[in-house]
Amino acid sequence: MDEMKEKLFYQQKNGYDVIGPEERLALEDYCRRYMAWLDASRTEREAVTEAVKLAEKAGFKPLDPARAGAIRPGEKVYLDNRGKSLLLAVGGKRPMNEGFVVEAAHVDSPRLDLKQSPLFEDTELAYLRTHYYGGIKKYQWAAIPLELHGVVALKDGSTVEVVIGREPGDPQFVVTDLLPHLAADQMQKTMAKGIEGEKLCILAGSVPYAGEGTDRVKLAVMSLLNDRYGITEADFISAELEAVPAFDVRELGLDRSMIGAYGQDDRVCAFAELAAIMEADAPERTAVCILADKEEIGSVGVSGMRSQAFEWFIGKLCGDGCSVQESFSNSFCVSADVTAALDPMYPEVSEKQNAARLNYGVGFCKFTGSRGKSGASDASAELVAKLRRLCDEAGVVWQMCELGKVDQGGGGTVAGFMADRDIDTIDAGVPVLSMHAPFETTSKFDCYMTYKCMKAVYDKG
Ligand code: MN
Ligand code: MN
Numbered sequence: 001m002d003e004m005k006e007k008l009f010y011q012q013k014n015g016y017d018v019i020g021p022e023e024r025l026a027l028e029d030y031c032r033r034y035m036a037w038l039d040a041s042r043t044e045r046e047a048v049t050e051a052v053k054l055a056e057k058a059g060f061k062p063l064d065p066a067r068a069g070a071i072r073p074g075e076k077v078y079l080d081n082r083g084k085s086l087l088l089a090v091g092g093k094r095p096m097n098e099g100f101v102v103e104a105a106h107v108d109s110p111r112l113d114l115k116q117s118p119l120f121e122d123t124e125l126a127y128l129r130t131h132y133y134g135g136i137k138k139y140q141w142a143a144i145p146l147e148l149h150g151v152v153a154l155k156d157g158s159t160v161e162v163v164i165g166r167e168p169g170d171p172q173f174v175v176t177d178l179l180p181h182l183a184a185d186q187m188q189k190t191m192a193k194g195i196e197g198e199k200l201c202i203l204a205g206s207v208p209y210a211g212e213g214t215d216r217v218k219l220a221v222m223s224l225l226n227d228r229y230g231i232t233e234a235d236f237i238s239a240e241l242e243a244v245p246a247f248d249v250r251e252l253g254l255d256r257s258m259i260g261a262y263g264q265d266d267r268v269c270a271f272a273e274l275a276a277i278m279e280a281d282a283p284e285r286t287a288v289c290i291l292a293d294k295e296e297i298g299s300v301g302v303s304g305m306r307s308q309a310f311e312w313f314i315g316k317l318c319g320d321g322c323s324v325q326e327s328f329s330n331s332f333c334v335s336a337d338v339t340a341a342l343d344p345m346y347p348e349v350s351e352k353q354n355a356a357r358l359n360y361g362v363g364f365c366k367f368t369g370s371r372g373k374s375g376a377s378d379a380s381a382e383l384v385a386k387l388r389r390l391c392d393e394a395g396v397v398w399q400m401c402e403l404g405k406v407d408q409g410g411g412g413t414v415a416g417f418m419a420d421r422d423i424d425t426i427d428a429g430v431p432v433l434s435m436h437a438p439f440e441t442t443s444k445f446d447c448y449m450t451y452k453c454m455k456a457v458y459d460k461g
Contacts, residue, residue: 012357012360012399013360014359014360015359015360015361015397015445015446015449016359016445018397019397019445026448027444027445027448028444030275030447030448030451031259031444031447031448033271033275034259034268034271034272034275034447035249035251035259035261037050037051037054037267037271038249038261038263038264038267038268038271039248039249039261041107041263041267042147042149042166042242042244042262042263043108043111043149043150043242043244044084044085044107044108044109044293044303045083045084045149045150045151046149047107047267047270047291048080048083048084048085048086048107048291049083051086051107051270051274051291052078052080052086054274054278055076055078055086055088055274055278058076058278059076060076060077060078060088060278061076061077061078062077062078062079062080063077063078063079063313063316065316067316068319068320069319069320070091070095070096070317070318070319070321070322071089071091071096071286071316071317071319072091073091073092073093073282074090074091074281074282075090075091076088076089076090076091077089077317079309079313079316081293081302081303081307081309082302082303084293084303085107085290085291085292085293085303085304085307085309086107086289086290086291087288087289087290087291087309087310087313088274088277088288088289088290089286089287089288089289089313089317090277090280090281090282090283090286090287090458091286091317092282092283092284092285092286092287093282093283093284093285094284094285094286095321095322096286096314096317096318096319096321096322096327097318097321097322097323097326097327097330098285098330099285099327099328099329099330099331099332100285100286100287100288100314100317100327100331100332101283101285101286101287101288101331101332101333101457101458101461102287102288102289102290102331102332102333102334102418102423103273103276103277103287103288103289103290103333103334103336103454103457103458104273104290104292104305104333104334104335104336104414104418105266105267105269105270105272105273105290105291105292105335105336105337105429106266106270106291106292106293106294106295106296106299106305106337106414107266107267107270107291107292107293108133108134108292108293108294108295108296108297109134109244109262109263109265109266109267109296110132110133110134110135110136110265110296110436111132111133111134111242111243111244112130112131112132112133112141112146112175112200112202112242112243112244113130113131113132113133113240113241113242113243114128114129114130114148114150114202114236114239114241114242114243115128115129115130115131116236116237116239117129117233117236117237118130118236118241119204119218119221119222119233119236120218121214121215121216121217121218124206124208124216124217125203125205125206125217126203126204126205126206126217126218126220126221127201127202127203127204128173128201128202128204128243129198129201130200130201130202130243131197132197132200133242133296133297134296134297134436135296135436136436137191137436137437138192138194138195138196138197138200139177139191139194139195140437140438141175141195141200141438142174142175142176142177142195142200143174143175143176143177144174144175144245144246144247144438145165145172145173145174145245145246145247146165146172146173146174146175146202146243146244146245146246147163147164147165147166147170147172147173147243147244147245147246148162148163148164148165148173148202148241148242148243149162149163149164149166149241149242149244150162150239150240150241150242151239151240151241152229152231152235152236152238152239152241153238153239154231154235154238155238160229160230160231162229162239162241165246166246172246173202173203173204173243174202174203175199175200175201175202175203176203177195202243204221205217205218205220205221205224207220208220209223244262244263245262245438245439247260247261247262247438247439248261249261252441256444257359257443257444257445258358258441258442258443258444259441259442259443259444259447260439260440260441261439261440262438262439262440263440264338264430264432264440264441264442265337265338265432265435265436265440266295266336266337266338266429268338268429268430268432268442268447268450269336269337269338269429269430269450269454270291270336271451272336272430272447272450272451272453272454273289273290273291273336273454274289274291275451275454275455276289276451276454276455276457276458277289277454277458279455280455280458280459283458283459284459284460285461286317287458288313288314288317290305290310292304292305292414295337295413295414299414299417305414305417305418306417310421311324311421314327314328325422328421328422328423329422329423331423331424332383332386332423332424332457332461333415333418333419333423333424333425333426334387334425334426334427334428334453334454334457334461335377335413335414335415335418335425335426335427335428336427336428336429336450336454337413337414337415337427337429338429338430338431338432338435338442339356339363339365339401339403339427339429339430339431339432340355340356340403340404340431340432340435341355341356341357341358341431341432341433341443342355342356342357342358342431343433348405349404349405349408349409350404350405350408351402351404351405351406354400354401354402355401355402355404356399356401356431357399357431358431358433358442358443358445358446359443359445359446360397360399360431360446361396361397361398361399361445361446361449362391362396362397362398362399362428362429362430362446362449362450362452362453363398363399363400363401363428363429363430363431363446364384364387364388364398364399364400364401364426364427364428365401365402365403365426365427365428365429366378366379366384366400366426366427367379367402367427368403368410368411368412368413368415368427369410369411369412370407370409370410370411371407371410374410375410375412375416376412376415376416377413377415377416377418377419377425377426377427379415379424379425379426379427380424383424383425383426384426386461387426387428387457390456390457390460390461391452391453391456393456393460394452394453394455394456394459394460395452396449396452396453396456397445397449398428398449398453399431401431413427415427428450428453429450430442430446430447430450431443431446
């Protein structure tokens with residue numbers, strides 16, 4: 001009977017019962033590289049900067065906007081889109097009109113953005129007002145250490161880079177919360193209302209500027225910023241400053257089998273793609289890797305996946321000889337984004353038979369969306385079969401999954417925007433616990449298998 005079950009049932013195994021000792025070493029090596037990259041990539045801009053460094057070492061050259069002719073086999077180019085998103089390509093043996101293989105992840109993550117006029121003083125304490133970015137549970141962002149990263153663009157055209165809190169010994173920041181002793185009213189509120197958006201103000205200083213008058217603490221803080229960065233209060237207007245959790249990337253668990261870090265959605269898949277394309281030397285079809293921005297707020301803007309920057313880039317790879325639209329219609333896209341892992345502490349939101357589990361490998365999602373798959377791309381059966389075949393042939397451990405129970409909620413990815421272009425698209429990525437929290441958890445095994453999946457797709461997709 002067991003033989004019949006083996007033959008006929010869809011049975012999954014824990015990944016650690018499948019792989020051998022050699023692969024465990026490769027897994028640890030890959031995760032070390034991922035963790036180092038992630039530690040240095042706290043914002044979308046930093047992720048792009050760090051990715052460009054790696055790509056250049058691997059032989060990628062900036063795309064010449066004046067270039068003529070299609071990408072040549074083995075040629076490695078990249079386009080840094082305004083420092084916030086990155087497109088890379090390795091020329092394939094087959095011409096672009098036969099389509100390319102694209103993997104699209106995003107490098108923006110939920111965070112607290114400073115408002116355009118953020119600084120104020122209340123009761124002789126200075127604060128920075130924020131407007132959160134992406135889907136967050138606001139109560140998770142109080143009483144944790146924060147760092148400030150970003151840029152201030154000055155009127156003279158120059159840009160000042162700001163990083164406060166990353167270096168050992170740097171000061172950090174916090175959003176305060178009420179003590180339990182005085183939280184009787186707050187504790188009666190729902191978790192959505194316990195800490196409201198306008199209360200997510202970052203404590204920025206407490207010492208008054210010497211002398212008499214009002215707003216002396218605000219003045220002292222502004223004076224410190226002016227000393228360090230040469231900026232004035234009006235310069236916040238043209239700044240993008242992001243408060244992000246100050247946690248280091250760490251191994252988790254006594255067995256060190258998991259990774260805890262901020263921003264794994266979706267830099268974990270971004271790194272998997274990046275590592276895979278850096279190893280693609282002469283693929284059959286041109287390999288394209290996208291590290292997109294703005295996914296968390298709907299893939300909008302010039303650096304988001306809806307932007308025509310993608311068409312422009314593909315047009316350059318095509319040269320004059322083929323149409324971008326024809327190329328799209330023959331292409332294959334893996335939308336590489338994280339999915340929800342089954343959390344045994346909250347099994348009620350998942351339907352076990354179709355939920356992703358830690359250590360069961362890269363998760364394929366045929367569809368995302370919510371309330372009857374609304375907003376999903378919904379990959380075709382044929383496309384799912386193709387990914388199954390590719391991964392099985394390459395020894396990738398994978399699992400089929402769905403984000404949560406029917407009508408429990410849902411989510412989206414860039415998949416729909418790729419499919420809108422007439423590109424066959426499927427979602428695949430790393431299962432995550434505490435997704436969108438300041439400290440997200442993944443399993444090393446799944447991170448590694450996602451990389452192997454991305455590699456298999458570039459090799460044979
Ligand atoms: Mn994501
Ligand atoms: Mn997300």
